[in-house]
Amino acid sequence: MKIQVRVNQRPVELQARTDETLLTALRRADFRSVRLTCGIGVCGACTVLIDGEPISSCLVLAPAASGADITTTEGFDEDDPVATAFQEVSAFQCGYCTPGFVLTARALLTENPQPSDDEIRHALAGNLCRCGSYVKIAEAVRLAAESMRS
Amino acid sequence: MTLDPRITGAIEYGQDQHIDGMLHARILRSPHAHAIVLSVNTAGVPSDVVTLTRDDVVDLEPLYGPMVKDQPVVAGDRVLHVGDAVAAVAARTPREAEEALELIEVEYEELPGVFDPVEATSDSAPLLHEGLEIPAEYRPDGRNVCHRFRLKSGLGNDGFAGAEVVIEESFAIAGAAHNPMEPHATLAYWEEGRLHLITGTQTPFNTRRDMAALFRIPEEMIRVVVAPMGGSFGAKTFMRLEPITAALARKAQRPVRAVLTRAEEFITVNRHPAQFRIRLGANRDGTFVAKSVDAWWDTGAYADCGPSVCTKGGYAAIGPYRIPNVTVDSRCVYTNLPPAGAFRGYAATQGVWASERMTDLMADRLGIDPLELRLKNLLQDGDRFATGEVMHDVRFAECLRNAADAVEWGEGRKNKGLAVMLKGMQTPSRTGVALEIDAGGHVVLRSATTDMGQRPEIAQRNLAAHALGLSPDLIVVGPNDTDLVPFDTRTTSSRSTFMMSNAIRAAAHDLRQKIAERFEVAPEDLVLSDEGVGVAGSPDLSRPLAELAGVRGDGTFVTPGGLDPDTGQGIASSHWHQAAASAEVNVDAETGVTTITRLHTAVYAGNVVDRAGAELQNEGSTIFGIGSALYEGIVFEAGQVTNGNLSDYEIPSTLDVPDFTYELLEGGEHSHGLGEMAVPVVPAAIGNAVAAAGHPVRNLPMSAESVLG
Numbered sequence: 001m002k003i004q005v006r007v008n009q010r011p012v013e014l015q016a017r018t019d020e021t022l023l024t025a026l027r028r029a030d031f032r033s034v035r036l037t038c039g040i041g042v043c044g045a046c047t048v049l050i051d052g053e054p055i056s057s058c059l060v061l062a063p064a065a066s067g068a069d070i071t072t073t074e075g076f077d078e079d080d081p082v083a084t085a086f087q088e089v090s091a092f093q094c095g096y097c098t099p100g101f102v103l104t105a106r107a108l109l110t111e112n113p114q115p116s117d118d119e120i121r122h123a124l125a126g127n128l129c130r131c132g133s134y135v136k137i138a139e140a141v142r143l144a145a146e147s148m149r150s
Numbered sequence: 151m152t153l154d155p156r157i158t159g160a161i162e163y164g165q166d167q168h169i170d171g172m173l174h175a176r177i178l179r180s181p182h183a184h185a186i187v188l189s190v191n192t193a194g195v196p197s198d199v200v201t202l203t204r205d206d207v208v209d210l211e212p213l214y215g216p217m218v219k220d221q222p223v224v225a226g227d228r229v230l231h232v233g234d235a236v237a238a239v240a241a242r243t244p245r246e247a248e249e250a251l252e253l254i255e256v257e258y259e260e261l262p263g264v265f266d267p268v269e270a271t272s273d274s275a276p277l278l279h280e281g282l283e284i285p286a287e288y289r290p291d292g293r294n295v296c297h298r299f300r301l302k303s304g305l306g307n308d309g310f311a312g313a314e315v316v317i318e319e320s321f322a323i324a325g326a327a328h329n330p331m332e333p334h335a336t337l338a339y340w341e342e343g344r345l346h347l348i349t350g351t352q353t354p355f356n357t358r359r360d361m362a363a364l365f366r367i368p369e370e371m372i373r374v375v376v377a378p379m380g381g382s383f384g385a386k387t388f389m390r391l392e393p394i395t396a397a398l399a400r401k402a403q404r405p406v407r408a409v410l411t412r413a414e415e416f417i418t419v420n421r422h423p424a425q426f427r428i429r430l431g432a433n434r435d436g437t438f439v440a441k442s443v444d445a446w447w448d449t450g451a452y453a454d455c456g457p458s459v460c461t462k463g464g465y466a467a468i469g470p471y472r473i474p475n476v477t478v479d480s481r482c483v484y485t486n487l488p489p490a491g492a493f494r495g496y497a498a499t500q501g502v503w504a505s506e507r508m509t510d511l512m513a514d515r516l517g518i519d520p521l522e523l524r525l526k527n528l529l530q531d532g533d534r535f536a537t538g539e540v541m542h543d544v545r546f547a548e549c550l551r552n553a554a555d556a557v558e559w560g561e562g563r564k565n566k567g568l569a570v571m572l573k574g575m576q577t578p579s580r581t582g583v584a585l586e587i588d589a590g591g592h593v594v595l596r597s598a599t600t601d602m603g604q605r606p607e608i609a610q611r612n613l614a615a616h617a618l619g620l621s622p623d624l625i626v627v628g629p630n631d632t633d634l635v636p637f638d639t640r641t642t643s644s645r646s647t648f649m650m651s652n653a654i655r656a657a658a659h660d661l662r663q664k665i666a667e668r669f670e671v672a673p674e675d676l677v678l679s680d681e682g683v684g685v686a687g688s689p690d691l692s693r694p695l696a697e698l699a700g701v702r703g704d705g706t707f708v709t710p711g712g713l714d715p716d717t718g719q720g721i722a723s724s725h726w727h728q729a730a731a732s733a734e735v736n737v738d739a740e741t742g743v744t745t746i747t748r749l750h751t752a753v754y755a756g757n758v759v760d761r762a763g764a765e766l767q768n769e770g771s772t773i774f775g776i777g778s779a780l781y782e783g784i785v786f787e788a789g790q791v792t793n794g795n796l797s798d799y800e801i802p803s804t805l806d807v808p809d810f811t812y813e814l815l816e817g818g819e820h821s822h823g824l825g826e827m828a829v830p831v832v833p834a835a836i837g838n839a840v841a842a843a844g845h846p847v848r849n850l851p852m853s854a855e856s857v858l859g
Binding site for chain 2: 080133
């Protein structure tokens with residue numbers, strides 16, 4: 001079936017069977033930053049923002065996303081404070097989980113512009129990084145918070 | 151700033167590789183750990199789906215493997231582990247492929263299996279491989295044993311007679327899953343008899359060699375293009391999906407892509423479960439006198455690189471100590487578990503766990519401070535290791551003191567633990583690299599180092615820039631394609647920074663020579679800068695780099711060595727990875743839950759050439775070590791993985807990682823790999839801390855149950 005959504009502020013028509021996930025539909029539409037790892041909502045590699053909220057797209061049936069306002073990192077501006085902070089502190093290694101972390105961090109900072117270290121740790125707990133870049137990811141979130149305030 | 155493709159998602163991993171008209175592969179796997187395959191019937195599969203069974207590979211070499219040829223492309227008469235490939239399909243969509251699998255009928259006759267490497271060596275165990283040709287460098291001594299590494303120094307076991315105190319202990323380490331975020335992925339296609347593989351691999355040249363042997367074609371008829379990997383940690387070392395994908399593509403006469411599921415990751419390759427029995431003899435003043443290491447490495451159904459794992463883990467379990475009498479008997483054993491292979495920390499994780507818990511148990515027995523006991527026995531410059539090789543550039547004591555200071559060891563040892571290790575690097579080993587000037591005035595670095603997340607191009611561009619006196623911006627890294635890059639052994643064992651730094655220096659030297667020949671001047675009179683090439687004293691000879699397009703310098707670096715498999719004597723490692731860790735914990739006496747209150751690693755880094763990368767590698771290693779210490783162990787039930795998903799098999803999240811500190815100790819003449827330094831010492835330091843808190847653990851992982859047990 002055809003599913004109308006907005007992705008990164010542009011209208012997009014997704015193609016999916018009714019039993020396919022939003023993750024599958026987005027990848028079919030070439031949004032490659034959205035990635036399958038665990039398939040059970042544990043790892044956050046398939047994170048997208050729906051109306052600003054981080055969601056595991058592997059747990060959302062594609063038709064249920066009809067009309068949703070979806071954000072992926074493909075749509076990030078070059079001066080995006082979260083993305084540039086990740087880049088400045090080298091908060092990634094293989095990069096596979098990075099879009100998910102960046103999106104979760106954006107959602108956190110939108111809701112809580114001055115998170116404590118503990119709040120950062122809890123907000124990011126639904127995203128796994130097997131390379132183990134957590135130290136620098138937390139640093140990037142602090143840097144992004146700082147630059148968004150100034 | 152231009153956003154990095156890793157942030158925007160534009161990077162193309164193996165799973166993103168795409169060719170129009172390609173088919174999607176799925177693999178039919180054995181549900182049994184050990185069974186005879188009576189029949190494989192694909193008659194029910196739609197005709198537009200390509201199938202691959204044992205009948206389709208009869209013209210290939212029957213078996214492949216990087217060290218022992220023991221693995222079929224798809225099962226022949228028998229399956230040897232749950233998940234063994236029995237057949238495969240290629241269809242227009244992943245869904246059609248998945249559906250086709252269910253239409254293949256396979257009849258099995260179950261056989262008894264063996265799931266423990268010690269039991270597998272007994273006469274009553276089923277024999278898993280018959281009539282294998284084992285290469286001459288291995289010692290298949292024993293039932294189901296594909297290699298046995300033995301070492302003897304001094305008087306060997308007779309040396310215990312001279313020790314005042316002797317203790318003997320056993321240790322076990324569970325298998326672990328690499329769990330790269332990106333699963334294994336391979337795209338294969340054939341063009342005029344030539345096989346092209348675009349694949350996430352750490353070993354393009356091993357893969358080319360082994361695929362050529364398997365398909366009985368010359369190596370030149372195979373091209374391996376390495377896709378960046380979404381993590382590997384050893385999982386994508388040696389052939390994985392390449393044989394079955396290439397065989398499917400050959401039959402389909404179309405490109406075929408295979409991508410594993412998460413569940414398949416747990417039955418494709420894992421870390422070796424291992425068991426140790428160690429004896430350590432010392433005098434009452436703490437001087438080590440003798441040590442024996444007996445080890446059993448469960449390599450599963452296929453050897454993969456198990457022979458090398460049992461060797462490296464065998465000598466890692468000796469530890470970085472001066473011990474006059476040592477014996478090692480380390481066995482690589484087939485069982486009916488999924489294959490085990492390279493895993494970040496390559497055998498040192500298991501060996502260091504057993505060895506460093508043993509050191510603390512001896513300290514307890516002697517009533518000597520574990521730090522003092524270690525410092526008294528640590529190898530120093532000029533000492534000989536048990537292999538006979540002389541140790542140089544030794545930093546064990548420096549690493550250990552740094553770690554001890556970080557947890558204020560002198561202020562009291564309650565709930566604190568230490569560990570120190572030596573880990574070898576792939577030896578012998580060879581690395582080639584080229585530096586070639588292009589028409590755009592850049593220097594193209596042609597290197598086979600694969601990118602599994604360590605982003606080697608940063609360090610290598612820095613190294614080349616430094617060697618040539620140019621800015622790193624002028625160095626670009628060429629495609630990682632076996633048609634275009636010089637031979638390199640492989641990207642494993644934290645060898646690339648060390649090997650490449652030497653090869654790049656040689657290539658830079660050669661490039662200067664070649665440019666000097668063009669100018670007909672002495673190389674020392676050349677002046678290289680971002681503006682171009684000049685000649686000292688002759689400003690009119692200056693030319694931009696672009697005018698030298700095509701000039702190329704080649705560099706090679708080779709480390710000789712290797713160990714005699716019967717005596718363990720020789721050169722184990724051309725240089726050593728040296729590291730220490732310290733930990734402080736709280737153990738909840740009611741629940742057995744361990745909380746890390748302090749954790750520090752001290753690793754010998756040599757010259758750091760990519761600061762952020764070095765930090766990321768060590769931070770990642772530390773976190774990997776935390777996972778191995780407290781959480782990660784594959785649970786097998788009669789050969790079935792019972793926790794093969796990321797909910798039941800937990801890898802560390804931000805909530806599992808405490809604040810920790812570390813020191814990259816710099817100095818010396820070389821740059822060292824940092825990808826695996828902390829992995830082996832972190833579990834051992836935490837284990838010694840848990841023991842100091844009153845729970846004398848012997849096994850990994852230290853789950854709450856095992857701590858209380």
